Structures are given as structure tokens and as C-alpha cells.
Amino acid sequence: MSEENSNEMIELDVEQDVWDRTYTVYSLLIIGSKEEDGNYNFAPKHMAMPMGFSNHFGFIGTPRKSTYRNIQREKVFTVSYPKPSQLTVSSLAATQREDDDSKPILDQIPTTPAQEIDGYFVRDSYFQLECKLTECLGKFGEWELIVGEIVAARINKKMSRKVGDGVGEGQLIYDNPLLAYLHPNRFSVIKESNVFPFPKEFKR
Numbered sequence: 001m002s003e004e005n006s007n008e009m010i011e012l013d014v015e016q017d018v019w020d021r022t023y024t025v026y027s028l029l030i031i032g033s034k035e036e037d038g039n040y041n042f043a044p045k046h047m048a049m050p051m052g053f054s055n056h057f058g059f060i061g062t063p064r065k066s067t068y069r070n071i072q073r074e075k076v077f078t079v080s081y082p083k084p085s086q087l088t089v090s091s092l093a094a095t096q097r098e099d100d101d102s103k104p105i106l107d108q109i110p111t112t113p114a115q116e117i118d119g120y121f122v123r124d125s126y127f128q129l130e131c132k133l134t135e136c137l138g139k140f141g142e143w144e145l146i147v148g149e150i151v152a153a154r155i156n157k158k159m160s161r162k163v164g165d166g167v168g169e170g171q172l173i174y175d176n177p178l179l180a181y182l183h184p185n186r187f188s189v190i191k192e193s194n195v196f197p198f199p200k201e202f203k204r
């Protein structure tokens, strides 16, 4: 093993937030949940992903936030994957609550109802998941992993890929760009993409 790169690395203090010290790439999505007063809440999340390939979805939340408490109570949540044109809406969904715990900005967010659960999506999001809470795992500091089973899902026709059509897939993303969140404070609109160079006869 060569050691010639080692002086390019900076040792980090793991007692501090290491995620703040560089950029890493995430999906940005919006969790929908039902509030105690019957209104529907939206909150952007980047610490979120599929739990394997078995139609489970998980994200990191905290009991300090309404989203967590809403899902504990109602046992369901929605996931909306926004398009780049929905960046502002995605950010505004994180607006600080008023003193009475209300979030008036929610009235400005266009919605569309879920079909199988009691919930709403951000309208025009390109990928939508309806989830039933299955478990809450952790703690990781104050944070917990909230996992749901996907009981219904839909995708915008323009973003629906035809499996195996490698060339067309590049065009699909070019024509319908993806939104990436670059933690801690940037975003990117992804148009350019390439087929991943999987090893020969790779199986997942």
C-alpha cells in the first residue's frame, strides 16, 4: 500500500459534527404527516433512503419535531420527491413554527391526496410513496430512524424508466433533471449522467 496521499488528509475531531466539514450528496425529499389539529404537515429531509429492496423506507427524525410526533400518533406518512423547480417549496417547508406551534407556510404548498393512507403529497413531486409506520429505531444522539412499509407508490410518467434502455435513460434524466442536496448548504440540479460501470456479471 502506498502512503503518499496521507498528508492530504486532515484528522477530524469526532466529538464535533463531521458532516459539516465537507460536502456529501443526498436526495432531498419531503415527509408528509398529519398534525394533531387535522392539518397536514410537510418537512424536508435529506437523511432518508430505501431500507433495502423490500419496499421499506426510512428517515432520520427527532421527537423534538412535529413530524416525528405526528407519525408516532397516526402511524402513517407520505414521501414526496421534489423536482428542481420545487426547491423553494422544499425549503419553505422547514420554516420555523409560530409561538402557537402553527406553520402558516403550509397553506401555500400545493398538495394532492394519498390513496391508501390518510395523507397528502406535495403536488407535482415526481415520485410519491405512501408508508405505514413499522418501527422506530435508535437513538443516535437525539435522532431516531423512522421506518415505514411502502403500501402504495406512483411516479410521474416522464420519469418512469424503461428497464435496460441505457441510452434513453440518460436522455430521461437530461429532460427531467434531478435535485440533489449537498449537505450542509448547497444544492445541485443533475442533468448529466452516465451508465454505472458495474463489474462483469454483478448481482445485487
Ligand SMILES: Cc1cc2nc3c(=O)[nH]c(=O)nc-3n(C[C@H](O)[C@H](O)[C@H](O)COP(=O)(O)O)c2cc1C
Binding pocket: 028, 041, 042, 043, 044, 045, 046, 047, 048, 060, 061, 062, 064, 065, 066, 067, 068, 091, 093, 094, 095, 096, 097, 103, 181
Ligand atoms: C435541506 C434540509 C434538510 C433537512 N433534513 C432533515 C433530516 O434529514 N432530518 C430531520 O429530522 N430534519 C431535517 N431537516 C429539518 C426539518 O425538516 C425541519 O426542522 C422541519 O421544519 C421540521 O418541522 P416539523 O416540526 O414540522 O416536523 C432538514 C431541513 C432542511 C432545510
